[in-house]
Amino acid sequence: MDVPAAVLDLTRTARRVAVLTGAGMSAESGVPTFRDAQTGLWEDFDAAALATPEAWSADPAVVWAWYQWRVALARSVAPNAGHHALADWAHTVKVAIVTQNVDDLHERAGSKVLAHLHGSLFDPRCSSCDLPMELPEPPAEPVRRLEPPACGTCGGAARPGVVWFGEALPRQPWEAAVGALRVADVLLVVGTSGIVYPAAELPELAARHGVPVIEINPQDTELSPHVEAVWRTTAAVGLPGLVAASRR
Structure with a gap:
């Protein structure tokens, strides 16, 4: 599958890539939403x-x-090709992963996660x-x-070491996520519906700081009308293709 030109143009020269991942990415590995x-x-x-x-x-x-x-x-379950692609990409560009997911699939693929916004199943x-x-x-x-x-x-x-519905996000992960956006060349939003706040506010913050936002999701979301580029594909298909194409 060819990477859309608009997506490739925004990532090919990026040196600092922020990535916001949501439940759709873990779902591809078998974690129910x-x-x-x-x-x-x-x-x-x-x-x-x-x-x-x-x-x-x-x-x-x-x-x-x-x-x-x-x-x-x-x-x-195991990390999917999208998780592995992000870990691989971090060998050539600075990748800051901010996730809404409470599993450890990014870490098991070899990535260092900057912020688990909603906590972790493994940190009671x-x-x-x-x-x-x-x-x-x-x-x-x-x-x-x-x-x-x-x-x-x-x-x-x-x-459980997670953020329940109705609870405030911990301050440190949120501030780390916002800090990464401010210095990013591009923000990828992968597998998230864009309806759970305050995480859904991050693409808006990125846009206000002049950071282009790319959505990778097989379906339209609340974010779709507000991003620079959209790729209607899954994380497991799109991210490996994007990482490979960005290096050519």
């Missing part, structure tokens, strides 16, 4: 409802069990004192209830 139906034990649950402070307050054991299932799922912390905690091994078979481990410092329950 929040819009996908849950499976197995969780088919009767709404993912978006489980990922809230209210769900945690109501029943921590259910929420912890669901997140441990997600940990096991994330470990069972105490729900009381906020200290980091070790991630236990998920159950061999999924369960519908699992009591969270207790903090060794204060005895509080471990909570």
